[in-house]
Amino acid sequence: MPRPLWAGAISFGLVTIPVKIVSATEDHDVHFHRVHLADMGRVRTRKVCELDGEVVSQDDIGKGYEVSKDATVAVTDEELEQMPLPTAKAIEIVAFVDADSIDPVRISDSYYLAVDGQVAVKPYTLLRKALERSSKVAVAKFAWHGRERLGLLRIREGAIVLHSMKWPDEVRDPQELAPKAVEVGEEEIEQALQLADRMTIEDLSGFRDEYRQALEDIIAAKADGKPLPSPTRARRTRRERSWT
Known part of the structure; x- marks a missing residue:
């Protein structure tokens, strides 16, 4: 489990x-690290105070809420737990x-x-x-x-x-995004319905993340010192994989 x-x-x-x-x-996403391209060393993020420019240790970092442009109040973990x-x-x-x-x-x-x-x-x-x-x-x-x-x-x-x-209250109202009403003919609607019928399937298990697979192919080729797969060949290979 x-x-x-x-x-x-x-x-x-x-x-x-x-x-x-x-x-x-x-x-299953491919995750990249930020590296220094000159020597492939990992690039780390330093936590710096924007007021005094000092690097701040984790022990000195807390939670703050901005109540106005010039005022922030601190809230401790103990206060949240209570x-x-x-x-x-x-x-x-x-x-x-x-x-x-x-x-x-x-x-x-x-x-x-x-x-x-x-x-x-x-x-x-x-x-x-x-x-x-x-x-x-x-x-x-x-x-x-x-x-x-x-x-x-x-x-x-x-x-x-x-x-x-x-x-x-976290869901936005979509009405302002909806386009203005236009006339659509019955024949056009019927054609759209026919297309939807032809495209209807019962099982989604055949879908594959083709972008991730192409990215993994590129990484594998570079790791082995091989030429990068051509876009045409990669697309054909991914199509074959998607139906296996």
Whole structure:
């Protein structure tokens, strides 16, 4: 099992379910380091105070909030820990809603909830079956990285998934971005629908990150001292890989 990111409990009425949070996704991006091209040494970032120009040690760095252009207040970790946050170690279910009532734009990161000990198996199964039979999703509140968040619980292949969600006031209104209404003919709409029908598929597993693969091919060639793959050959190779 992947390394747990958080341990706590789901609160469902009088039922408490000890769980661990693990990430539901993996990062496969190619990550570069900043290097000095003359000798390939790593380039480090120094933390410097903008007022006196001195390098600041980690022990002397804290959190500050700018209340005005000329005033900043410091907030300590101790003050943050004393804040009344009932969801500090709990995923508190506060409501159930129809899944199609959730706007996808509000959904952020995804996590799997794993049982934490044998005592959690039965209540975990109870919640899972309740969600499956109701065809609903649970809305929950939980604390994550020093702030309270809204979450969505649903079932995926027998496991409970937690999606972190944006608060209502964090979602921008798209109306100002929508173009002005124009006349579109029925024939044009029908042609668009026919194209959509021809492009409809049932499985997305055949899609591949072609940019990442091309980047890995370049890195491998340079590491082995070989010529870089030509763009035409690379595109053909990636197409062949995408259908294997």
